[in-house]
Amino acid sequence: MVDTTGGGDHFRAEVVSDRFEGLTRIQQHKLIYDVFGDEVGGAIHALSIKTQTPSPAGDAR
Amino acid sequence: MTNDEIRTFIDNAIKENRVMLFMKGTPQQPACGFSMRASGALNALGVKYAALDILPDQRIREELSGLSGWPTIPQLFVDGELVGGSDIVMEMFESGELAQLLGVEQPELESEPEPEQPVQQRPIGLENRLN
Numbered sequence: 001m002v003d004t005t006g007g008g009d010h011f012r013a014e015v016v017s018d019r020f021e022g023l024t025r026i027q028q029h030k031l032i033y034d035v036f037g038d039e040v041g042g043a044i045h046a047l048s049i050k051t052q053t054p055s056p057a058g059d060a061r
Numbered sequence: 062m063t064n065d066e067i068r069t070f071i072d073n074a075i076k077e078n079r080v081m082l083f084m085k086g087t088p089q090q091p092a093c094g095f096s097m098r099a100s101g102a103l104n105a106l107g108v109k110y111a112a113l114d115i116l117p118d119q120r121i122r123e124e125l126s127g128l129s130g131w132p133t134i135p136q137l138f139v140d141g142e143l144v145g146g147s148d149i150v151m152e153m154f155e156s157g158e159l160a161q162l163l164g165v166e167q168p169e170l171e172s173e174p175e176p177e178q179p180v181q182q183r184p185i186g187l188e189n190r191l192n
């Protein structure tokens with residue numbers, strides 16, 4: 001998790017999890033958004049997300 | 062315009078436009094780097110798309126996110142389905158998946174970039190209907 005501007009409102013998250021296995025990118029990103037709840041779009045202006053499964057071949061979609 | 066009417070408008074825009082981008086600003090004048098990247102990818106692919114600026118009324122964004130379950134802007138819909146925000150759109154653009162989904166040729170990225178002129182089906186003016 002990186003604060004990209006230092007202002008505490010733009011972040012980049014790179015998450016590797018086997019929970020992403022078999023999910024579409026939309027579903028993967030929604031799991032991350034769910035962690036932050038209403039803060040995304042509110043206090044967090046921008047959250048850039050990159051999701052990956054542990055196995056490189058496990059790319060959903 | 063009531064919230065319900067805004068939601069119906071958004072819903073129809075998604076259904077009626079095969080490629081529908083909700084963004085901050087316009088393809089000609091994006092108001093945010095993320096929206097600029099998403100519309101830039103569509104421009105580079107040369108596909109026709111409709112775009113709606115969510116900035117004129119905050120209820121547009123509220124209703125859109127309520128409908129899509131996606132909290133941030135931009136949001137790209139293809140064939141009525143949410144494809145993603147700018148991260149997913151850029152990932153899919155770079156991998157060629159977006160070109161494939163839209164049925165167009167992936168542009169040669171090594172060659173001189175084409176001038177990225179937006180190709181819009183028609184302007185969508187929600188702001189004119191808000192009052």
